[in-house]
Amino acid sequence: MADLSVNICGIESPNPFWLASAPPTNTGAQIVRAFDAGWGGAVWKTLGDPIENVYSRYSSVDMNGQRMMGFSNIELITDRSLEINLIEIAEVKRRYPENVVVVSLMVDSNPDAWDTIIKQVEQAGADAIELNFGCPHGMSERGMGSAVGQVPEYTCDITGWAKESATVPVFVKLTPNITDIRVAARAAKTGGADAVSLINTINSITGVDLDSFTPRPVVGRMSSHGGYSGPAVKPIGLNMVASIAADPFTEGLPISGIGGIATWQDVAEYILLGATTIQVCTAVMHYGYRIVEGMAEGLSNYLDSKGMASVNELRGLSVNKVVDWQDLDVNYIVKAEIDQDKCIHCGLCYIACYDGAHQAIGVEYKDDETKVWIIDDLCVGCNLCSLVCPVQGCIEMVERDHGQTHMSWNDYLSDEKPGELYPRPKHGLTIGPT
Amino acid sequence: MNRMTAAAAAQGGLAPPPTMNHDEALIEAHRCLMCWDAPCTRACPTTIDVPGFIKQIANHDLIGSARTILESNILGASCARVCPTEVLCEGACVLNGLHERPIDIGRLQAFATDDVVFGDGDLFTLFTVGERTRHNVGVVGAGPAGLSCGAELAKLGHSVVLYDANDQPGGLNTYGVATYKMDQATALREVEFVTGLGVEIRSGTAVGRDVDVGELFSSHEAIFLGVGLGSVPLLGLEGEELDGVADALDFIADVRGGGVDLTGESVAVIGGGNTAIDAVTQAARVGAERVYLVYRRGRDEMKAYPHDIERALMSGVEFIHWSAPASIEGEGSVSALVCYRTDHSTDGVLVAIPESEYRLPVTMVLRATGQAKRVSFFDQFDGVATDRGGRVVVDEEFRTGNQMIWAGGDCVNGGKEVVNAVAHGKAAAMSIDRALRSGAAGK
Ligand SMILES: Cc1cc2nc3c(=O)[nH]c(=O)nc-3n(C[C@H](O)[C@H](O)[C@H](O)COP(=O)(O)OP(=O)(O)OC[C@H]3O[C@@H](n4cnc5c(N)ncnc54)[C@H](O)[C@@H]3O)c2cc1C
Ligand SMILES: Cc1cc2nc3c(=O)[nH]c(=O)nc-3n(C[C@H](O)[C@H](O)[C@H](O)COP(=O)(O)O)c2cc1C
Numbered sequence: 001m002a003d004l005s006v007n008i009c010g011i012e013s014p015n016p017f018w019l020a021s022a023p024p025t026n027t028g029a030q031i032v033r034a035f036d037a038g039w040g041g042a043v044w045k046t047l048g049d050p051i052e053n054v055y056s057r058y059s060s061v062d063m064n065g066q067r068m069m070g071f072s073n074i075e076l077i078t079d080r081s082l083e084i085n086l087i088e089i090a091e092v093k094r095r096y097p098e099n100v101v102v103v104s105l106m107v108d109s110n111p112d113a114w115d116t117i118i119k120q121v122e123q124a125g126a127d128a129i130e131l132n133f134g135c136p137h138g139m140s141e142r143g144m145g146s147a148v149g150q151v152p153e154y155t156c157d158i159t160g161w162a163k164e165s166a167t168v169p170v171f172v173k174l175t176p177n178i179t180d181i182r183v184a185a186r187a188a189k190t191g192g193a194d195a196v197s198l199i200n201t202i203n204s205i206t207g208v209d210l211d212s213f214t215p216r217p218v219v220g221r222m223s224s225h226g227g228y229s230g231p232a233v234k235p236i237g238l239n240m241v242a243s244i245a246a247d248p249f250t251e252g253l254p255i256s257g258i259g260g261i262a263t264w265q266d267v268a269e270y271i272l273l274g275a276t277t278i279q280v281c282t283a284v285m286h287y288g289y290r291i292v293e294g295m296a297e298g299l300s301n302y303l304d305s306k307g308m309a310s311v312n313e314l315r316g317l318s319v320n321k322v323v324d325w326q327d328l329d330v331n332y333i334v335k336a337e338i339d340q341d342k343c344i345h346c347g348l349c350y351i352a353c354y355d356g357a358h359q360a361i362g363v364e365y366k367d368d369e370t371k372v373w374i375i376d377d378l379c380v381g382c383n384l385c386s387l388v389c390p391v392q393g394c395i396e397m398v399e400r401d402h403g404q405t406h407m408s409w410n411d412y413l414s415d416e417k418p419g420e421l422y423p424r425p426k427h428g429l430t431i432g433p434t
Numbered sequence: 435m436n437r438m439t440a441a442a443a444a445q446g447g448l449a450p451p452p453t454m455n456h457d458e459a460l461i462e463a464h465r466c467l468m469c470w471d472a473p474c475t476r477a478c479p480t481t482i483d484v485p486g487f488i489k490q491i492a493n494h495d496l497i498g499s500a501r502t503i504l505e506s507n508i509l510g511a512s513c514a515r516v517c518p519t520e521v522l523c524e525g526a527c528v529l530n531g532l533h534e535r536p537i538d539i540g541r542l543q544a545f546a547t548d549d550v551v552f553g554d555g556d557l558f559t560l561f562t563v564g565e566r567t568r569h570n571v572g573v574v575g576a577g578p579a580g581l582s583c584g585a586e587l588a589k590l591g592h593s594v595v596l597y598d599a600n601d602q603p604g605g606l607n608t609y610g611v612a613t614y615k616m617d618q619a620t621a622l623r624e625v626e627f628v629t630g631l632g633v634e635i636r637s638g639t640a641v642g643r644d645v646d647v648g649e650l651f652s653s654h655e656a657i658f659l660g661v662g663l664g665s666v667p668l669l670g671l672e673g674e675e676l677d678g679v680a681d682a683l684d685f686i687a688d689v690r691g692g693g694v695d696l697t698g699e700s701v702a703v704i705g706g707g708n709t710a711i712d713a714v715t716q717a718a719r720v721g722a723e724r725v726y727l728v729y730r731r732g733r734d735e736m737k738a739y740p741h742d743i744e745r746a747l748m749s750g751v752e753f754i755h756w757s758a759p760a761s762i763e764g765e766g767s768v769s770a771l772v773c774y775r776t777d778h779s780t781d782g783v784l785v786a787i788p789e790s791e792y793r794l795p796v797t798m799v800l801r802a803t804g805q806a807k808r809v810s811f812f813d814q815f816d817g818v819a820t821d822r823g824g825r826v827v828v829d830e831e832f833r834t835g836n837q838m839i840w841a842g843g844d845c846v847n848g849g850k851e852v853v854n855a856v857a858h859g860k861a862a863a864m865s866i867d868r869a870l871r872s873g874a875a876g877k
Contacts (some may be wrong), residue, residue, distance in 0.1 A: 064492070065464030344531035347470030363471075370471050390467050391532060 002303035003310040004040075004296060008254045008276040009169040009194040011127050013100045015040035016267065016311060017292050020197075020258050020279035021104035021130060021173070024289070026078070028088030032095065037289035038296055041100030043197070043279060046077035046132045047085055047117065048106040048144075059206045059216035061232060070232030071282045072206045074217060074224050076138040077106055082117070086124040093125035101125065102171060106132040106144050109158060115165040128168045131159060131193075133184075134175035134200025136227045146200070149175035152187035159191025169194035171256060174240075176233075177203050181240040182247045195254040196244065197279065199237045201227025230282035234260030238273055245274025245319045262291065264298025271311065272318035330412060331404040331422045334381040334397040336360075336374045342394035345369040349385035349395060357384045358425070378425045448613040448689070448719055450515060450620075454538075454545040463492035466537050469528055474539060477526035479857040480507035484523055484539055491546055499546040501560055508585040508860070509578055511551040511624050512607050513853045514543035515616040520741050522853070551627045552620070563631070564591035569870040572597065572654030574641045577605020578852045579660030579843025581625065582859030583866075584633040590867045594633040595654070599640035605662055606844075607852060609687040612712040614719065614745075618690045647814045651838070656866045659818070659826065659834075659841040660859060663805035663849055669704070673762030682713035682802035689716045696722035702771045702794055704728050704759055705802030711738035711746050713802050718749040725751045726794060730758040730776045730784060760791055762799055770795050805849060815839055823848055831865035832858055837874070840866055 004015040018041035019025050019034055026045045034042055053075055061070035078085060093101055103126040107113040118129060133155055135145030148154045155172065162170050172188035174181060176199040185196050203225050208215045215223035237259025244250050257275030261267060262283035270278045283291055299311065308314060338349070347370040353361040360378035364371045374385075386395040405419030412421055454462070466488040474484040483502050490499035503510035519525070519540040527536030550560060569592045573580045576598035584594040602608050607621040629635055639645055650657060666681045668674055682703060688694050701717045703710050706729035718725045727746065729736060732755050736743065747753070756776050763770040775790035807824025817836030819827045825848045826834060826841040833840050842858025844850065868874075 065461050344528040345469075345473065346467050346528045347472075348467060351470035365471065368473075368476075370469075370473070 002300045002308055004300060006040075006276055006311060008256065009128070011100055011169060012098075013040040013277060014098055015296060016271065016275075016277040017295055018042060018100065018102070018256065018277050018279045019284060020281040021046050021102075021132065022281035022285070023075070024281060024284040026080070028092050031088075031092050031101070034284075034289045034292075035092075035096045035099045038292040039099070039289065041102065041127075041277065043102040043104050043130050044085070044089065044126075046104040046106050046135070047082055047121065048077050049108075050079050050081055051076040051138075053079055054219045056217045056219050059226065060230075061206050066231075068230055068282065068286050070204075070206065070228055071230035071285070072204050072217070072226035072228050073201070074137050074219075074226045077132070077135070082120065086120055089121065089124040089126060093127075100127050102128045102130050104130040104132050104173065105162075106135065106139060109143060109148065109154065111161040111164075114158065114161045118162060118165040122166065122168055126168060128171055128194075129162065129166055130171040130173050130197055131162055132173050132200070133158070134173045134198075136175060136177050136201055136203045137225060146175040146177050149173075149184060149200075150178055152183050155184055155187040156191040159188050159193050163192035171195045171197050173200055173258075174198040175200050176236055176240055176259075182243055182250065185244040185247065185250045185253065189250050189253050193253070195256060195276075196250075197256040197258055198244070199233065199240055199259045201229045202233055202236065204228035229259065230286075231260045231262060234266060234269075238269060241270060241275055242273040242319060242322050245316060246322060262286075264295045264302060267295055267299055268302060268314065269318075271314050272316070273322075274316045274319050276315060326409045328408060329406050330409055331407045331419070333400040333402065333404065333422055334383075335376055335379045335400055336381065336383075336385050337396050337398045338372060338374055338385075339394050339396070340373075342391050343372065344391055344394075345371070346390060347372065348388045348390065352384050352388045357382055359427070360425070361385060380425055448617075448716075450614055450616055451541070453548060454541050459491055459542060459545045462538050462542055463488045465529075466492070467528065473526035473528060474523035474537075477522045478506075479522075479851075479853045480513070480860065482506040482510070482523075482543075487546055488537065488539070488542055491542060496546060496549060497560070500550040503543055503547055504550070504560065507853070507856050508582055508628060509607075509624060509852065509856050510543060511547040511627070512578070512611075512616055512621060513856065514540050514547060515620070516607070516611045516851075517853050518739050518741070518851060521739060552623050561589055561631070563589050566593075567591045567870070569593065569656075570595070570654050571656045571658065571866060571870075572650050573658045573660060574650070575605060575660035575662060575843070575845075576600075576603035576625070576635050576637070577660055577662050577843060577855065578607055579662070579845075579855035579859040580605070580658065581628050581633075582856040583658045583660060583840075583842065583863045584859075585628045585631050586860050586863030587866060588631040588633045590863070592867070592870065596633060596635045597639045597641050597645060597650075598635065598637050599643070601638050603635045603637050605660075609690060610683060610709075611852070612686070612716055613690055614715070618692075642811060642814055655838070655870060657815075657839045658859070658862055658866065659812070659815075659839060659845060660843040660855065661808055661811060662844040664808050665806060666709070666801045666803060667806050669759065669801060669803065671759055671761050673764060673768070676762055676764045676768050677766060678764070678768035678798045679762060680798070680800055682709050682800040683805070685713055685800050686716055689720055694720050696720045696798070698723060699798055700724040700726075700796040701798040701800065702726045702728050702759075702796045703800045703802050705804070706731065706736040706738060707802065707804065708738050708742065709805070710802035711736075711742045713800050714751040715742070715746045715749050717798075717800075718746070718751050722798075724796075725749075726754050726796065727751055728754045728757050728759065728771070728773060728794070730756065732756065754794070758786070759799075763793070768797055768799055771799050805844075807848075808845060812845075832862035833865060833869075837869075 006016045021043040025042045031042045060068040063069040103121040133149030139145035140147040172193040205215045241257045255275045256277045257270035258279040261280045350361045350363045350372045360375045362373045389395040404422045468485040472485045487499045487502040523539045524536040573584045573596045576596040587594045603625045604621045701722045703713045714727045757773040760772045770793040775787040779785045812818045818834045832842045840862040843855035
């Protein structure tokens with residue numbers, strides 16, 4: 001069994017699995033159940049001046065029978081009094097000293113407000129605080145949340161205030177509703193942040209009720225833009241985490257990765273791209289705390305299979321495998337190959353390539369079956385056929401060694417290019433003038 | 435009761451399987467891979483765009499889904515229930531190649547069509563009906579072939595009259611298919627859906643008896659014959675006149691009518707085809723004590739479909755292979771079926787085993803040894819020929835040797851499925867339409 005414990009800016013966590021600040025961390029009673037289920041840490045539902053929510057609050061994008069592929073909410077920060085939350089934080093820490101309790105905060109943009117609340121939660125026993133600069137709805141209109149996160153100067157200043165008050169580590173939670181996440185992360189670091197958490201939710205409209213014409217979620221006869229989360233946002237979270245991990249300015253800044261995590265594979269991917277801990281919200285809202293069992297078991301089995309004794313060995317291994325396009329090897333050649341024994345003759349690769357790519361798959365209806373084959377000379381190795389194929393291992397992208405030299409686009413453009421560009425199949429004139 | 439035993443109990447009765455609910459349908463619809471040039475569509479005699487209608491279900495467009503189905507097959511609702519999907523669309527599903535359960539196409543099709551076919555929506559929002567023509571077509575037989583032909587012609591704007599000898603229209607959909615596939619009420623409601631397109635049905639009107647052929651010719655410019663097959667002929671056995679001996683088709687028709695209870699009876703059904711298998715299963719499901727299927731050959735030679743055989747076995751039917759009837763015993767009514775044993779001779783011919791007779795104590799004997807062809811009926815029509823198997827000879831457009839007469843369904847293929855009859859009726863309708871419009875029909 002690999003060791004899953006991690007240390008993030010001095011805080012020991014029994015495992016990297018944390019609950020994100022959200023409904024699953026609303027109350028002490030919930031967090032106690034979550035710790036019992038196996039979660040290593042929890043980021044308390046954002047505290048501040050308690051708000052009132054609207055009734056209808058969530059909506060989702062369902063795809064091909066998968067519910068909540070994407071999830072959107074218009075909920076605000078905690079609606080419970082600070083007093084009660086503080087009592088519960090203290091009680092949770094008393095009962096679970098080994099588990100991590102980070103408290104998420106969001107208050108008005110003045111140093112005193114931050115100072116007061118930081119002192120209170122530290123006294124209650126918080127292991128760290130997380131500054132919520134991410135919430136894209138409701139709070140941002142009040143000058144908080146992403147209204148701060150979207151302006152690097154504010155991020156830097158408020159992080160600075162928090163650092164002055166806090167004795168525990170300060171996490172800054174970033175909003176993805178920004179063009180270049182590295183700018184926000186740099187601002188947080190400049191302000192003194194000990195770690196960053198990302199991503200918060202993405203501004204979104206999940207859909208429109210086609211009878212009432214009201215977008216979802218419907219509140220009376222209106223709706224509002226919501227924060228998008230769940231499996232659909234994972235690729236965005238991964239990219240943002242990776243770019244912060246790779247940025248020289250923020251190199252080494254600990255990251256708590258968030259966004260669309262539901263399985264041990266998701267966790268492993270975030271860690272490979274630089275995260276130390278990860279946080280989960282939507283998947284728990286969907287399936288409950290129990291999903292952590294599969295995460296722990298799966299991650300540990302995976303690490304064992306890789307001969308790694310600790311999850312720390314995994315961290316960041318993929319960060320420098322993300323390079324700029326210009327640095328890719330333009331002479332790396334792959335072509336699709338179809339294993340005819342596995343083919344079930346659904347024709348999906350054919351039509352995808354024919355209509356949607358490079359017309360490099362042949363087809364013939366013979367012996368009661370749709371027969372398909374790769375036209376090798378036309379295949380550009382784009383992967384599309386292997387992506388649409390429903391059969392595991394039926395279409396493989398196979399590397400071709402034609403003795404071509406390794407060469408990046410930059411190399412190719414340079415004066416002393418190391419070799420020739422391996423030729424690409426290209427269609428000539430496909431339709432003539434009428 | 436767990437879910438499995440509940441399903442088994444549901445299977446045991448006379449009722450067809452429950453229709454899908456919306457959630458079930460969505461989950462199933464999403465399993466469909468949406469093959470290109472889909473094998474399910476190729477396997478369907480009426481070439482329904484199966485992936486197309488399934489994706490329409492998945493995308494919450496039920497009207498569109500129903501239209502996709504019904505445009506290809508106007509009897510899509512009954513085909514959804516009675517088609518042997520295991521050997522057609524579902525048998526062709528590529529998921530079989532993944533050792534996965536194929537898509538439940540039949541029940542999805544029922545889900546998609548039920549609202550439209552059995553609801554009271556306006557059909558003309560579903561189909562665009564062509565401008566009314568002055569042409570008038572007579573269809574003999576309101577079974578699946580006749581209904582399909584009539585419906586397509588009505589959609590094309592022609593006037594259509596269907597004549598049917600039975601009290602109720604629908605042919606074997608009404609009288610013949612097993613209750614556990616489709617009940618009679620459902621079959622009749624589907625006929626109403628077809629008549630909603632504007633076809634007239636004259637039930638209880640046999641051509642050749644109530645309407646003579648000459649009258650038919652004087653009222654219509656073109657004729658479609660969809661008269662199906664006849665009853666199961668007598669076997670020529672001693673004792674066949676006893677009470678309790680019947681044509682399996684009549685027995686099934688009675689069960690469909692309702693109220694048949696075989697408690698205390700023992701039944702032997704002679705035959706190994708689809709009618710035999712339905713008759714034994716029906717008998718078992720209306721309470722018969724023992725039900726035997728007596729077939730002169732082995733399991734592999736039975737024409738009945740494997741899934742139907744399985745259903746019969748699960749209903750408690752006992753199969754007696756390599757046995758043939760010798761005579762029927764009883765005083766007034768049946769008390770036993772006397773059988774002898776059979777075998778293949780070395781050159782593959784079926785032979786009786788000498789002195790192998792034995793008595794099977796039963797109170798009912800049902801003949802299911804194949805329906806008779808209506809050869810003499812066709813003799814009334816000049817130019818309409820039948821082949822040596824008694825099947826009406828048609829060209830690829832289902833036209834007979836008489837330029838005014840088309841034919842399709844069981845009377846042409848010798849007895850296949852409802853979906854084949856529908857395909858014939860539709861193809862014939864297209865041909866009739868072309869002929870009428872070009873003035874190439876009879877008159
Ligand atoms: C017991 C049994 C079970 C079956 N089960 C299935 C099944 O589960 N699934 C399936 O797909 N297929 C099944 N079939 C086959 C299917 O029923 C037929 O293939 C289909 O009904 C053929 O349609 P049709 O219109 O050609 O003939 P029919 O359905 O036989 O209809 C012919 C019609 O013509 C009428 N008619 C005949 N003579 C005259 C006349 N002189 N004047 C006026 N009307 C006349 C008859 O009254 C009848 O209504 C079954 C058949 C049988 C016998
Ligand atoms: C209903 C809901 C409420 C949330 N409330 C907060 C919050 O109060 N503070 C905060 O920092 N993030 C909040 N979030 C964002 C989550 O913590 C998390 O960053 C985001 O949902 C992405 O992770 P996921 O894909 O695992 O859900 C909320 C998310 C949801 C769905």
